[in-house]
Each structure stands twice: as C-alpha cells, then as structure tokens.
Amino acid sequence: MSRFGPNILITGTPGTGKSTLSQELASNTQLRMVNVGEVAKENQLFLGFDEKLQCPILDEDRLIDELEEQMAEGGNIVDYHSCDFFPERWFDIVFVLRTDNSILYERLQRRSYNEEKIKNNIECEIFQTILDEARESYKSDIVHELQSNTPENMENNVDEIVAWCKQWVPQST
Numbered sequence: 001m002s003r004f005g006p007n008i009l010i011t012g013t014p015g016t017g018k019s020t021l022s023q024e025l026a027s028n029t030q031l032r033m034v035n036v037g038e039v040a041k042e043n044q045l046f047l048g049f050d051e052k053l054q055c056p057i058l059d060e061d062r063l064i065d066e067l068e069e070q071m072a073e074g075g076n077i078v079d080y081h082s083c084d085f086f087p088e089r090w091f092d093i094v095f096v097l098r099t100d101n102s103i104l105y106e107r108l109q110r111r112s113y114n115e116e117k118i119k120n121n122i123e124c125e126i127f128q129t130i131l132d133e134a135r136e137s138y139k140s141d142i143v144h145e146l147q148s149n150t151p152e153n154m155e156n157n158v159d160e161i162v163a164w165c166k167q168w169v170p171q172s173t
C-alpha cells in the first residue's frame with residue numbers, strides 16, 4: 001500500500017509550539033492534523049489521572065488502535081508531548097521543538113499551570129528528555145531538533161517542513 005503523503009511527528013515539551021506549528025503546516029499542505037490529546041479526549045482513551053504531573057494518563061494501546069488506519073493512509077501531522085510509544089513505522093520524519101527556559105516558563109505561566117507543573121516541564125526541557133526519547137525511538141537521520149523561541153523561528157520551521165513535504169516521494173509500505 002502506498003501512502004498519499006508523509007506522516008510527520010511534531011514532539012517536544014508542552015509549550016514549545018507543537019500545536020501552533022502543526023496548524024500552520026496543515027494550512028500550508030494537504031496534510032491532516034492529528035492532535036493526540038484531542039483524539040484521546042474525544043474517545044475517552046485514558047487510564048486515570050497522574051497527580052504528580054497533573055495530567056490524564058493516556059491509554060497508549062487504545063490510542064494506537066484508534067489511529068492505525070489513518071496512519072496507514074499517510075498524510076498526517078501528529079502532535080504530542082511524548083513519542084516513544086508510537087510504532088516506529090508510522091513516521092517518515094520527526095521534529096523535536098526546543099525552547100529556551102525563560103521563554104518556556106512565561107508561556108507555561110500564561111497557561112495558568114501551577115508551579116509544580118511548570119517546574120516539571122522546565123526540567124523536562126533542561127534535560128532534553130523528549131529529544132533523547134525521540135533519538136532512542138527513531139532512526140537518528142529522521143530526527144530533527146528545531147528551535148521554537150520566536151515567531152521568526154516558527155516561520156522558518158514551517159517553510160523548511162513545507163519544502164521537505166514537496167520533495168517527499170510516496171513509498172510502498
């Protein structure tokens with residue numbers, strides 16, 4: 001079966017700009033946006049609530065079942081703050097967004113996260129947890145780190161990814 005477009009994973013710490021970038025990409029390409037958090041909410045794909053991280057616990061197996069068919073068709077932009085549980089075969093390319101601590105701190109404060117949740121997310125960014133996770137989960141040549149501090153960064157990231165999509169050639173799976 002041939003995919004009609006590439007599958008792109010946009011990952012990174014909350015607040016680094018994943019959903020903004022995904023929306024921009026979706027409006028500049030033929031690709032569909034898959035916001036994993038929203039898919040999980042719509043289908044109630046949760047196992048409970050993580051008190052420490054102050055967020056719902058995703059039922060990863062059911063989420064994968066839910067998206068499998070759509071991913072096999074291709075042409076998806078998946079946005080999520082973690083990446084190690086997706087099947088490796090799903091993605092043609094993986095982007096990890098990175099944001100400087102002070103900028104990220106302000107963005108998370110604007111979301112009214114409590115101090116504990118902000119601290120956990122800032123630590124996640126300092127220790128480049130998601131970048132390491134992506135490098136461990138996917139072939140190194142498809143994992144790309146992108147700075148996401150300024151609107152100019154955002155614009156460049158959109159331009160680069162749109163250009164990459166244009167040269168993408170359908171592959172048999």
Ligand SMILES: Nc1ncnc2c1ncn2[C@@H]1O[C@H](COP(=O)(O)OP(=O)(O)O)[C@@H](O)[C@H]1O
Pocket residue numbers: 012013014015016017018019020021107147148149150151152153154
């Ligand atoms: N590169 C950037 N430059 C300036 N502001 C940004 C950038 N990326 C994201 N933002 C802003 O930061 C906030 C969080 O972005 P969002 O896309 O919701 O992050 P995520 O989906 O990773 O949680 C939004 O208010 C967004 O407008």
